[in-house]
Amino acid sequence: MERIYIIVLCGILIIIPVWFICYSLRRCLIHWHDGIDRTQTFTKNLVVKNICIISSSLFNFVHVFYIIPADIHETDEKIVRMVLFTLLGSAWAICLFLVNFEHRRRLRTTWYGLRSFWILNMILQISFTVIILLDPWNDSIQLKEWKIATFVICCCSSTILSIYSFCKPNEFSVYSVEPLLRQNSNNLPTRKNSKKNSVLPQEDFEPQLIHTAIKECKVKTENNRQVVYYHIIVTIGADTHTVRKTYQDFETLHNNLREKFPRYEFPNLEFPKFPITMSGSANIDERKQALDEYLSNLCFPEFMNDELLNYLKIEGHSRTACMEAHKRARGEERRHSNASDTMKSNHGSFSAYYANSQDLPKGEENCDNYQLQEYIKLKIVKWVEKEHIEYVIQWKAAKLVGEGTVMKRYSEIWDFHRRLRKIVAPAGLPNFPKKNYMQTLRKRDTETIEIRRIDLENYLGHVLNDPAYICQEGLDFIECKVSIEALWKSKNTDYSYLLYTPIIWDNEVDRDDHFIVYTLKFAKFEKTKKIKEWNVKRRYKDFDRLNTFLIKRSASPILGNYINSRNSLKNVKLEEALFPTLPGKSIAPLSSPKEIDNRKQGLELYLEGLLGCPSIIDAFEFKAFINDYEE
Structure with a gap:
């Protein structure tokens, strides 16, 4: 009775390899002419899969001859066992080919194919191991330990493959x-x-x-x-x-x-x-x-x-x-x-601090930009609509005899920006104003053009009034006949600044946010004569933005020429102070008075260091930061 039970069981289990062999042949026939991904390589997971499959195939073929009990005389049982293990070994050999076949052709491993075959074989091998360990023949026929080990190895291989069927069936990304x-x-x-x-x-x-x-x-x-x-x-x-x-x-x-x-x-x-x-x-x-x-x-x-x-x-x-x-x-x-960043710098025009800065009147920043201009007073007074939009640029050399008007298109100003970027490299330039993103919509939108006019005016006012960017190329662009040397000589007065310490700080609340605002008090001197003193409010992120810009600006080769020219005019050689270090950012917001005082003292040292660098106090961005506008 037990022999009949084993024959029937093995006969049923034969269905598994027969089904998989048929599935594999059909899969290969359907996708045989698919393209091959020649860039696919053997990954670690694929190597592990191949090793497990090869070991399972070899040990199943070994079972055909060596695992059958020696005292079996019934031909039917022997044939059924040999057929079962032969088909299993063949199925595993075909599985090895199919895994690599699907890998090279980027075919997804399916549940009705390889993934189910691995899981069913895990159950099958575990069942075989349990049956042999509990087989009563073990009392009369001593199976060698290495024969038991073969079933254990097959169990482990099938278990690993079953895990891969859930976790990593493919070696490429597949999304549902x-x-x-x-x-x-x-x-x-x-x-x-x-x-x-x-x-x-x-x-x-x-x-x-x-x-x-x-x-x-x-x-x-x-x-x-x-x-x-x-x-x-x-x-x-x-x-x-x-x-x-x-x-x-x-x-x-x-x-x-x-x-x-x-x-x-x-x-x-x-x-x-x-x-x-x-x-x-x-x-x-x-x-x-x-x-x-x-x-x-x-x-x-x-x-x-x-x-x-x-x-x-x-x-x-x-x-x-x-x-x-x-x-x-x-x-x-x-x-x-305009409302996305309430403290945003507009090409050097730091607006005065207000808790609700979006309520600032229109054009105020542009007015501030003009008041910061020291060498070339420049305005884009209007724009003219022809085949293209042209901007009317009026300029005047601040302390020299020279003025003029030119008309430029946006593309011409953009070309000048690109040339200037190469001249001052590796230094960074102020951000160039963007043009309308939408190319087909309302090409003559007056509001958009007006905003662009103001932005272009701010940009040109910055690069033509900062010693790090003023060059002959810029003067030629606005058709100014004044030389660079004459422009630098026109600055016959040097000013100095004094920072009153200690800096005052306050907690400000804006909607749902709170932050620290530092009140800075400056005095401006012409030699020993005090000209004016004023207050300006700034947040730490304004210091950080200024520091980032000044570091990029300091790499301009034009700046070195300016310093040498100023020294030769004064017949002295002034050494530039070392660039100061800005206090680092904190991971969490400052909460205790001690932390705030430490930050405040660091900012005081930083500002005093900036005031000791002549090339920095002449920077357009620095003057905008301290609100040093002409009266």
């Missing part, structure tokens, strides 16, 4: 659709790798914002060459669809968008970087990740033109919603940008 959709629906509409989060309200973004994710990539053979297709999940609200694109499709999209958004027209547009360094020898998963990040950074309103929407195959109501978001983006961005 539902988690991606769930993740996209929970994400806030903020931009990756951006210097600031979008200031648009969430209710304006949510219905139109596009979410994308590259689910997987497949290698196909077309016209005797390998082509990688990236499967992109596109979601807009509740609508979801999938598009297939190649690397060349991504590259074409990037080139077309760059034509729509040229750098000279949109210098500050945060255009995502295309992964052009990913060559054909790069790993497909690395390329997929880079392209996924690139595409995600494109899916914002300023890029939602026809080119991108056609690429993602967005039609119907969703397309209309995206175009509406595209049209509203510029106005919303402009409307909210």
Whole structure:
């Protein structure tokens, strides 16, 4: 009776290897002509899988001849056992081929294939081990220890593979659709790798914002060459669809968008970087990740033109919603940008501190910028609309005979900015004012042009009045015939500054936030005569921004020429003091009076160090920081 039970059991278990062999043959026939990912390498996990599969295959073949009890005389039982272990060994050999076959062709390991086979074999091998250990033949026939060890090794191998079937069935990234959709629906509409989060309200973004994710990539053979297709999940609200694109499709999209958004027209547009360094020898998963990040950074309103929407195959109501978001983006961005940072520096024009700085009157910062100009008094008095917008720039050499008017386009000022950037390298320049992101919407928007006029005036006023940036190229740009040497000689009066200590600090509350504001008191002297004294309020982040800018400015080669020229005019050689160190930031907000006093003392030493550097007190940004405006 026991013999019949064993024969029936083995006969049933034969179904497992037979099913898997049939499945593997069908799988190979279907995908035999698929493209091969020639960049795939043997990972550590794949090596472990291969070792486990090889050991299972070898030991199952060993079972055919050596594990059968020696006293078995029934032919039926012997044949059934031999057939079972032969099929199992063959199935494991085919499993070895199938694992590598799927790996090279980037086929997902399925539950009705390899993953189930590994789990069923784990159960099978554990059952065999228990049966042999409890087999009554052990009383009369002593099985050798190495025979028992073979079953234990097979059990361990199958257990490891079963764990892989749950944790790491594939050696490449495969995402399921539902988690991606769930993740996209929970994400806030903020931009990756951006210097600031979008200031648009969430209710304006949510219905139109596009979410994308590259689910997987497949290698196909077309016209005797390998082509990688990236499967992109596109979601807009509740609508979801999938598009297939190649690397060349991504590259074409990037080139077309760059034509729509040229750098000279949109210098500050945060255009995502295309992964052009990913060559054909790069790993497909690395390329997929880079392209996924690139595409995600494109899916914002300023890029939602026809080119991108056609690429993602967005039609119907969703397309209309995206175009509406595209049209509203510029106005919303402009409307909210001024309120995004209440203490923002505008090309050197630090506004006076107010608890509610967005209530400052329009044009005040621009007026302050003009009052800071020491060498070239410059204003963009108006703009003229022709085929292009041209700005009328009026300038006057402050202490010399010379003035004029020139008309420049935005692109010409941008070209000057690029040339100046090369001249002062490796120093940094003030931020160049951005142009309207949207190229097709309301090209003659007067409000936008007026804002740009003020920003360009601030920029030119800064670079033409800071000794680190004044050069012959800048004077030629505004058609000023005055030489650099004459301009520097025109500054016949040197001023000195005194910081009154100790600095006073107060806690200020603005809406839901509280912060420390330092009141600085300065006095300005001409030789020994006091000209004026005044107070200015600054926060620590203003000190930090000033320090960052001055460090970048100090690398300008023009600054050294200015210092040498000033020394030769005075017939003295003044040594520049060492650049002071700003007190470091704290991880947590300052809470105790002792911490605040330590910070205050550090800021006092920092300011006194700046006042000891002639090249710094002549800096346009420093004068803006201390509010040293001309009366």
